[in-house]
Amino acid sequence: MNIYKALTIAGSDSGGGAGIQADLKTFQELGVYGMSALTAVTAQNTLGVQGVYPLEPAAVAQQLDSVGEDLTPDAVKTGMLFSSDIIRTVADKIRQYGWNNLVIDPVMVAKGGSSLLLREAVQSLIDHLLPLALVTTPNIPEAEILADMSIANLQDCEEAAKRIRQMGSQSVVIKGGHGSENGIVTDVLYDGREFVYMESPRIDTRHTHGTGCTYSAALTAELAKGHSAAEAVRTAKAFIRAAIEDGLGIGSGHGPTNHFAYGRRLRAEGSERQ
Ligand SMILES: Nc1ncnc2c1ncn2[C@@H]1O[C@H](COP(=O)(O)OP(=O)(O)OP(=O)(O)O)[C@@H](O)[C@H]1O
Numbered sequence: 001m002n003i004y005k006a007l008t009i010a011g012s013d014s015g016g017g018a019g020i021q022a023d024l025k026t027f028q029e030l031g032v033y034g035m036s037a038l039t040a041v042t043a044q045n046t047l048g049v050q051g052v053y054p055l056e057p058a059a060v061a062q063q064l065d066s067v068g069e070d071l072t073p074d075a076v077k078t079g080m081l082f083s084s085d086i087i088r089t090v091a092d093k094i095r096q097y098g099w100n101n102l103v104i105d106p107v108m109v110a111k112g113g114s115s116l117l118l119r120e121a122v123q124s125l126i127d128h129l130l131p132l133a134l135v136t137t138p139n140i141p142e143a144e145i146l147a148d149m150s151i152a153n154l155q156d157c158e159e160a161a162k163r164i165r166q167m168g169s170q171s172v173v174i175k176g177g178h179g180s181e182n183g184i185v186t187d188v189l190y191d192g193r194e195f196v197y198m199e200s201p202r203i204d205t206r207h208t209h210g211t212g213c214t215y216s217a218a219l220t221a222e223l224a225k226g227h228s229a230a231e232a233v234r235t236a237k238a239f240i241r242a243a244i245e246d247g248l249g250i251g252s253g254h255g256p257t258n259h260f261a262y263g264r265r266l267r268a269e270g271s272e273r274q
């Protein structure tokens with residue numbers, strides 16, 4: 001049996017809805033063996049971020065060596081990286097191990113407003129990491145910062161995607177969760193040739209903690225299995241849509257999405273057909 005393996009390089013969310021925990025749950029649900037290198041520990045729940053404790057860059061490097069020297073991931077994603085030093089360390093290791101199937105989720109701010117990336121580290125992300133990416137997955141506020149422009153509509157999304165692609169990422173997906181036109185959430189994929197719009201109805205819920213991490217982890221899992229970026233973004237969109245629609249309703253703030261939902265639906269469809 002061929003086991004596909006994916007590595008997430010990200011922060012820990014003690015509440016389990018975002019970060020490393022969301023990534024590993026999503027990998028598992030999509031049948032991919034998950035590995036992790038922690039960049040930071042956050043004390044976090046559905047009400048917000050109570051503490052952020054970045055790791056030493058040497059600790060991040062050593063985790064990446066432990067994985068890189070033994071386990072050969074089929075795809076890699078990055079999430080919360082916090083500082084320029086960690087970004088440079090991660091970029092060096094990604095180059096050293098030749099991890100080309102790379103998704104960069106340029107995490108900057110948690111939903112409650114806490115910073116997960118120092119302001120001065122944005123330029124390091126652009127200079128060192130984006131040129132290594134197969135797909136970069138900013139949400140709208142992150143795309144505005146990376147592309148240095150404001151985004152009010154889908155034309156602006158296209159322009160921002162072009163600018164981010166020029167920074168070296170082979171494809172860009174601007175996730176539409178922070179914008180909505182006529183009740184539709186649109187993610188925009190640009191691969192340098194065409195724009196692909198992925199639309200879904202806006203789900204009216206406050207339980208959207210970790211949507212971006214979960215989405216980019218699903219994309220990474222599908223890339224690990226050998227699917228193209230265009231195929232992988234479709235499955236990722238279906239995965240996050242199910243996860244938001246079937247929200248768990250736990251915690252008294254912005255609760256997590258339901259990482260079980262997509263797999264449960266597939267299994268239910270399968271047993272109906274039998
Ligand atoms: N309310 C919603 N209804 C439907 N789809 C949504 C909704 N919110 C987010 N999505 C989808 O979830 C995915 C992630 O988008 P989003 O813009 O929320 O990422 P994010 O801001 O990086 O998330 P986070 O910072 O919480 O991890 C996208 O595919 C987006 O279309």
Ligand SMILES: Cc1ncc(CO)c(N)n1
Pocket residue numbers: 010011012013018019020042044079080107109110111116209210211212213
């Ligand atoms: C650790 C971590 N990574 C990413 C996010 C963004 O959702 C978060 N809230 N926490």
